[in-house]
Amino acid sequence: MVKSNEPIDPKDPHLVKPVAPAQKWEHTGSNYDELVSRIVGMMTIRGEREVARNAMRMTFREIKLIQMRKNKNIANMSKSNVIIKNPITVIHEAVANCTPLLLLQSVPRGGILYKVPAPPVSSSIATHAAVKFILDAAKEKPRDQRIWISMGNEFILASQNQGKAVKFKVEIHKQCEENRAYANYRTH
Numbered sequence: 001m002v003k004s005n006e007p008i009d010p011k012d013p014h015l016v017k018p019v020a021p022a023q024k025w026e027h028t029g030s031n032y033d034e035l036v037s038r039i040v041g042m043m044t045i046r047g048e049r050e051v052a053r054n055a056m057r058m059t060f061r062e063i064k065l066i067q068m069r070k071n072k073n074i075a076n077m078s079k080s081n082v083i084i085k086n087p088i089t090v091i092h093e094a095v096a097n098c099t100p101l102l103l104l105q106s107v108p109r110g111g112i113l114y115k116v117p118a119p120p121v122s123s124s125i126a127t128h129a130a131v132k133f134i135l136d137a138a139k140e141k142p143r144d145q146r147i148w149i150s151m152g153n154e155f156i157l158a159s160q161n162q163g164k165a166v167k168f169k170v171e172i173h174k175q176c177e178e179n180r181a182y183a184n185y186r187t188h
Contacts, residue, residue, distance in 0.1 A: 033088055035095060039131055055148050062152030063087040082157070094158035098130035098165045102176040107185045116185045117176035130169070137164035 004099040008015065022028065036056060043052040067085045074083070084090055103125070120126035134154055141150035157163030 012096070035127070035131075036088065037093060038127070039091070039135075042128075042131055042135060044143060055151070058146070058148035059151045059155070060087040062148050063090050063155055064154055066152060089156075091155055092158045094155045095127060095130045095135060097161050098133045098158050098169050099126045100129055100133075100169050100172050101126075102173060103129060104172065104175055104179065107182075107187060109185055114182045114185055115130070115175065115179050116182045116187075117179050118183075118186045129172075130165075133165040133168040134158055140164060 040049065040052045040056050043055060045052070064085060064087055067083055067090070071083050071085065084093070100117065102117045103120050105118050106113045107116045108114075120129070135151075137148060137158075138151040138154040141147070154165055155164055158165045
């Protein structure tokens with residue numbers, strides 16, 4: 001310990017704690033969201049991440065506009081509090097509603113590939129499947145409709161437990177139920 005009347009040496013290694021710089025993949029922004037970054041990564045085609053980011057920004061705008069229109073159409077103010085206007089909250093709810101409890105794994109047995117129902121190895125794999133369901137549902141759109149409009153609609157429907165993405169999840173669960181007999185082939 002340094003006494004109060006002693007001068008402090010600035011080069012003393014015991015008094016200075018080195019601070020490592022932040023890694024390049026770490027984010028310090030207040031508006032950074034890992035799930036949104038993951039969705040942008042899954043939307044990226046041919047390395048054009050900025051195009052995917054712009055589409056995601058437009059999706060945020062579309063979600064906000066749709067929710068504001070719904071809020072304006074509701075005359076009763078007590079029901080307007082139920083409508084979530086924050087796009088990131090809507091996206092998190094949509095992914096949570098589309099996350100499957102079971103997935104199908106291909107397991108070879110005796111030269112035949114069996115589709116075996118198994119729980120996802122990690123929550124990351126389940127989240128990936130949920131985002132894939134939502135993006136695939138959004139891509140099933142008319143040719144003249146922009147992707148961010150269909151993504152905004154699909155995120156809102158999925159956050160309300162409706163829409164094509166939730167149907168994809170239910171379909172996977174039905175297939176898992178049909179292939180329940182192969183559950184003993186599970187590898188993990």
